[in-house]
């Protein structure tokens with residue numbers, strides 16, 4: 001009998017959460033309300049009590065953070081070319097200019113030496129990404145920001161539950177943005193949250209979240225900023241309320257599975273095949289993804305060929321992400337191949353393997369075994 005199909009990822013939603021969602025649906029209040037406030041409070045508790053506001057994506061959170069920082073036309077924001085395109089799209093959305101700097105080949109994260117060298121008088125903010133959940137060095141990041149009086153928007157979409165120096169991501173810093181897309185370590189179906197510095201900023205974030213509206217008294221309404229339509233629903237927040245208490249359990253399981261991947265792949269034979277592995281971090285990362293860099297120059301197949309062979313064996317794999325500056329929109333703005341060689345090479349060769357809490361070690365063994373068969377069959 002063929003082994004069951006193994007997806008790249010799958011959310012774990014328990015029956016208690018499903019029943020809770022049904023209760024919200026029956027309650028008569030289904031859009032933003034008490035469940036959103038409860039979700040914000042729970043998340044705030046995980047973030048050292050800092051103010052948190054929930055949104056309907058981890059994209060609009062970053063757009064709002066940039067608006068709160070007053071960033072717009074004429075301003076530059078330094079970021080990484082190796083991320084989900086949302087990271088730099090929001091910079092364009094507010095009218096500012098992304099300034100990409102290449103990534104470190106080992107961590108795959110923004111190279112902070114290059115970031116420091118890219119600061120100009122127009123630089124207003126740093127927008128780093130914790131790719132795969134591995135945290136960017138927060139000490140160096142915030143020292144760089146302080147040196148040049150820059151704002152920081154941490155794209156922590158993938159790093160909820162990761163830590164830096166023993167402290168939860170979100171518990172320190174400037175703006176911190178999380179996403180609760182179904183692929184993330186916890187989900188609200190779609191959703192996001194922004195960690196802010198004080199209640200004043202949080203109130204302004206609420207305005208940007210919903211058309212800029214401020215209500216007063218029974219019938220008063222004022223609009224002082226052009227806000228969006230970014231509010232989370234109570235139905236979605238109820239899903240999140242069933243997820244957050246399980247974050248640590250989910251991340252422990254991810255860590256165990258990642259450890260098994262590394263046990264199997266970090267061997268002399270695999271080193272000989274030239275597979276690139278993620279840093280063996282079992283202290284700081286939440287193992288949002290397990291990504292290998294394929295040794296394409298030593299293979300007779302490309303990445304799509306490897307993915308097709310895995311698919312034929314009943315295993316899904318993914319691409320996170322092609323280098324952003326090579327997308328048509330960005331090429332039209334002047335970027336070109338060769339600008340960021342490390343991100344471009346990783347963008348071509350990174351392959352994300354299945355990793356989610358409902359997997360068991362035998363699934364990891366199956367993936368590693370199939371990958372070995374495929375790579376051996378296509379050696380140059």
Ligand SMILES: *Cc1c(COP(=O)(O)O)cnc(C)c1O
Nearest residue numbers: 057058059084086157179180181
């Ligand atoms: C998921 C993700 C986002 C955007 O989150 P959405 O909730 O899908 O808008 C942004 N940046 C990174 C790195 C992500 O992985």
